[in-house]
Amino acid sequence: MYSAMATLISSSSFSPAEITMSTGTLYTYPENFRAYKALIAAQYSGAKVKVADNFLFGKTNKSEPFLKKFPSGKVPAFETADGKYLTESNAIAFFLANEELRGGKCPFVQAQVQQWASFADTEILPASCALVFPLLGILPQEKNVAKVKQDVEVVLQQLNKKLLDVTYLVGERITLADIIVFCTLLHLYENVLEPNARRDYVNLNRWFLTILNQPQVKAVLKDFKLCEKALVYDPKKYAEFVAKNQNQKPKEEKKPKEKKEAPKKEVEELDAADEALALEPKSKDPFDAMPKGTFNFDDFKRVYSNEDEAKSIPYFFEKFDAENYSIWFGEYKYNNELSKVFMSCNLITGMFQRLDKMRKQAFASVCLFGDDNNSTISGVWVWRGQDLAFTLSPDWQIDYEVYDWKKLDAKSEETKKLVTQYFSWTGTDKDGRKFNQGKIFK
């Protein structure tokens, strides 16, 4: 039950009173950037925070006992060990922080921290939501997209300018100002700021990466990835989202209508967006639907990278779980069109890149045989599940059709030979072309 507790950071200094004070339970849906503020602050201070398990967004926070404690019904919400209640993420983060994060003893510095917290909420967040939420399909697209983009650029430019000659936003140490602004920028860096788009914000990028890589931050954001390719608006997504919401909550159907007429419209829409974020875990892994089995890709990849094939290949067969995983042979369909070796290699690595999200549950060794103008591409693939994995996600369907796929019988000697050949980068293709180069997908 206490698995989600933020652990003590050994060297940080805090008074014993503070430990007993800042212990409690945080209510939130997973991957909530607002809750991250509190969790990161707790990592720094050593405050013990339990994340409420079994929290169901839209249910738990609309339930009577919850509303009794937190009348707004919003998350994150925090309940101290001695039964006091806090809402609003910045306040919770402040409570869970230590003195250094709050800006030290000087009221002016503390005020500077507050200044950035407000900046995050009033300048960054509205601009960011207006841009990102339609892309996630949880708000309709604004008519004036150029204006929305410009609003974001203005804010990012301001931050970039500020960070040219300071390392952190306030003083010379990380404070809540950094943590709050950082968390508020997460949506942008995850979904919109692809390498080209963030190129102009060198100082902001430097600062963002510095914060992202602090051990205390990493402990909370375990696998955050910077945007590779910006999301594109897809009206279908939003339509699906609306339909889904109506199906799921017939009871509340009336409510949004009333709300829309109310003057608080904007606030309520943000709330709905929050709800959507909770409903739709962004990084959902299509492999999650399949049983996990006993084969551990990470372990195998480590052995494969660090040990000789003489060890790693027997290791593979020893650990391989044929019930839940499968081995495939993929052969390029248009080998006679291959010309230069380096171009063929780019073909392989390009495919690997587009399959990035598959990496965790797959492994492959794809080899090029032969020379310029006389070569073939083929590879051995391993992934979770028994069926062709590429059909699981629309993101993975760009390349797979140019290959012929054959499922291999994991127990046969023939497969063993093939796997050994491809994993150790030896041998020839079926027409006798010599091995030229191999690429590993891991």
Place this chain on the structure above:
Amino acid sequence: MCDVATVQKIANCLGVAPGKIQLNEEQVVTRTGAQNKTVSGFATILESLARESKSETAQNSIVTKEVQAQVYQWIEFAVLYVAPGSKDKHVSKQLLADFNKLFISKSYLVGHFITLADLAVYYAISELVKSLSPLDKENYLNLSRWFDHLQQRPEIHQGEPMLNFTTIYLHNWATGTHI
């Protein structure tokens, strides 16, 4: 740079008793610490100090083997190139430009936190930075940011007069030209 005073300063930073620091007959800096153990050579002494220290900087410098090795590289670089090079008019310009470029994308030299590498380079380059005119500093805004960040820590400036970087205002008139 690999002199007695710098070692003492770094020992102070790390909150470690420096012991006896002196130059031996071969003019190599040596440290005689607790139990009369003697180590010589700048990088080795820094390593021995780090091992005795509980400070954040020392702890950061030894988190992983990779970090340790990178820190060591920078200490060597500070001794071999930064300190001597900063006395030469042409080399020093190149040094400043290189460091400035490096600090565009990094807050610290190694990893994402302060390490001994920062201290070694800081003390190796501080005379040179001190000699820069405000207009010169304009050309090295990223280096200046890093330097200013370090000097604000009391354990690093150790009572020395602080260099003024607040004159950096010209970039407001011509942003984007300072890379």
